[in-house]
Amino acid sequence: MTDARARGGLPSSERWSVVEPILDGALARDARERPAYLDDACGHDALLRDEVERLVAACERLERDGEYLERPAVVRFANLWDEGPDQARFRNAIADRYMIENEIGAGGMAIVYRARERGGSAVGRSVALKVLRATASAGVAARFRREIALASQLSHEHIVPLLDSGDSGDRLWYTMPVVEGESLGARLRREGRLPISDVLSVLGDIARALEYAHARGVVHRDLKPDNVLLAEGRAMIADFGVAKAILAATSPGDGVRTSTGASIGTPAYMSPEQHAGEKSVDHRTDLYALGVIAYEVLTGVLPFTASSRQAVLTAHLVEIPARPSTKRREIPAVLDSLVMRLLAKRADDRPPAAADVIATLVSVDRRD
Numbered sequence: 001m002t003d004a005r006a007r008g009g010l011p012s013s014e015r016w017s018v019v020e021p022i023l024d025g026a027l028a029r030d031a032r033e034r035p036a037y038l039d040d041a042c043g044h045d046a047l048l049r050d051e052v053e054r055l056v057a058a059c060e061r062l063e064r065d066g067e068y069l070e071r072p073a074v075v076r077f078a079n080l081w082d083e084g085p086d087q088a089r090f091r092n093a094i095a096d097r098y099m100i101e102n103e104i105g106a107g108g109m110a111i112v113y114r115a116r117e118r119g120g121s122a123v124g125r126s127v128a129l130k131v132l133r134a135t136a137s138a139g140v141a142a143r144f145r146r147e148i149a150l151a152s153q154l155s156h157e158h159i160v161p162l163l164d165s166g167d168s169g170d171r172l173w174y175t176m177p178v179v180e181g182e183s184l185g186a187r188l189r190r191e192g193r194l195p196i197s198d199v200l201s202v203l204g205d206i207a208r209a210l211e212y213a214h215a216r217g218v219v220h221r222d223l224k225p226d227n228v229l230l231a232e233g234r235a236m237i238a239d240f241g242v243a244k245a246i247l248a249a250t251s252p253g254d255g256v257r258t259s260t261g262a263s264i265g266t267p268a269y270m271s272p273e274q275h276a277g278e279k280s281v282d283h284r285t286d287l288y289a290l291g292v293i294a295y296e297v298l299t300g301v302l303p304f305t306a307s308s309r310q311a312v313l314t315a316h317l318v319e320i321p322a323r324p325s326t327k328r329r330e331i332p333a334v335l336d337s338l339v340m341r342l343l344a345k346r347a348d349d350r351p352p353a354a355a356d357v358i359a360t361l362v363s364v365d366r367r368d
Contacts, residue, residue, distance in 0.1 A: 015051075016318045022052050027059060027310075055317070058277055059310050090131065093169035098129060114178060127163060127175040132246075141167035144245050148174050151218060151241020158209035160229060160238040165245075174245075176238065181231030184297070188225055193300035193328065200335075202228070203294055204361050205235035210290065211354035213240055214283040221281065223289035224269040225296065268292065268302055272317050272345050284347040287354065291342025298335070299327040303343060318345065332364050 022041045026034050034056070042049040091100055098115040105112035115129040148165035155161065165174035184202065187194070194202070206228060213220070220227075221243035229236045243265070265274050271288035273281050295303040303321035306312045315321075321343060325336040338360045344350045351357050 018048065019051050019055070022048070023055050023059075026052055026056050054276055058275055058313060058317075090169045090171055093171075094166075094173070097164075097166075097168075098127070098175075100129065104128070115175070126178050128178050129173060129175050132172040141172060144172050147241060147245035151245070154213055154216065154218060154240055156209055156212045158205045158234060158236050159213065159240055160236045162241060174242070179229045179231050179236065179238070181229055183226050184228035184230055184235065184293070185225035187230060188296060188300070194297045196298075196330065196332070196335075199294070199297045200361055200364060202230075202235045202297060203290070204358060206237060206290060206293070207354045207357040207361065209237045209240075210283070210286050211358060214286070214354060219244070219281065219283050220286050220289075221274075222265050222269075223286050223293070224266045225293060226266075228293070267312070267316075268304075270316065271347070273347060275313055275316050282347070283353070284350050287342055287350050287357065288344075288347075290354075290357065291339055291350075294335075294339045294342060295321065295324055298324045298331055298339065301327065334360060335364050 022038075025041060026037060029037050038049055038052060042052065094100070095118075097118055099118055101114045101116065103111060104114050110130045110132050113129045113131065115127055117125045117127060145165050145167070148162055152162040152165075160176050160179060163175045163177065165172075167173070206223075210220070210223075218241055220237065220240055222239065223237065227238050229238055267275070269289045269292045271281065271285040274285055292303060295301075304312055304315035304319065306315060321340075323336055324339050325331045325333070338351075338357065341349070341351055342357070351360075
């Protein structure tokens with residue numbers, strides 16, 4: 001038995017040949033029939049049963065949302081939170097601190113307003129005010145504010161800072177500067193793959209932000225192109241620390257109206273350990289997401305696409321993607337290999353830290 005199996009790690013390709021038929025059999029049966037089926041299929045192999053049950057749980061999580069894999073995290077939360085805040089009530093509750101000017105965006109998790117500060121040393125400063133759709137108790141709000149306050153200590157040129165947070169009118173909210181520019185996601189949707197020189201610049205900026213945050217114990221957990229903002233010739237990561245703050249505010253039994261089993265992250269960019277529902281993930285989950293982003297900016301496509309949600313989840317768990325160079329011949333070999341290392345299924349097989357990614361990027365000859 002390997003250490004990875006003892007820890008409940010992800011199955012190897014050899015192990016998958018054993019797990020897959022049992023998983024298919026479990027999914028083909030009604031939930032009430034599965035225990036007896038697994039008793040027979042797994043026998044006394046408790047580790048095998050645990051692996052199958054974790055994968056079944058992950059697949060069921062997908063089935064609860066018909067478009068789970070196609071939706072970013074904020075949209076997938078649409079059916080978990082109650083309706084958006086009553087604007088008049090919220091405006092009145094926050095009026096002593098912010099003057100809301102207009103709505104500039106909305107998703108399943110939050111509504112975003114452009115607002116101006118009214119108090120403190122930055123009177124009149126324009127901010128993006130993100131208001132979560134969740135309503136929360138006082139204890140939950142305190143935990144949310146504490147996590148946002150910790151994340152707000154991050155100060156780096158490639159991280160969009162969090163400025164303030166609170167709860168007003170029973171709504172959790174936080175603020176960040178208004179960044180004039182576009183997201184990496186918007187650029188990808190408009191242009192497709194990027195020039196190699198731009199790829200190296202964007203990935204380098206993201207990696208430097210990750211290096212800084214990880215050194216301070218902050219993991220993003222929802223890194224994706226739509227959370228990477230492009231402005232003034234540099235890339236900046238937005239919403240650092242927000243995922244953990246939301247997790248702190250959605251723990252079972254804590255007075256937040258949400259469903260159980262919700263995970264933070266956008267499926268196309270989530271690490272295998274996130275897809276497997278592991279409770280604790282570390283900085284290497286961000287490195288996996290960086291690998292997905294790297295693949296996409298180099299090739300114009302995601303590393304895993306399939307006709308069904310279960311097939312995509314399975315791909316993230318056990319399949320090896322085609323090398324980026326098979327889709328774009330001029331990709332430097334060193335960069336090609338780096339992306340594949342970042343996309344390793346087991347966290348231990350990825351680069352150990354963002355600093356290693358930076359060193360590799362610096363070594364690449366910047367020619368498109």
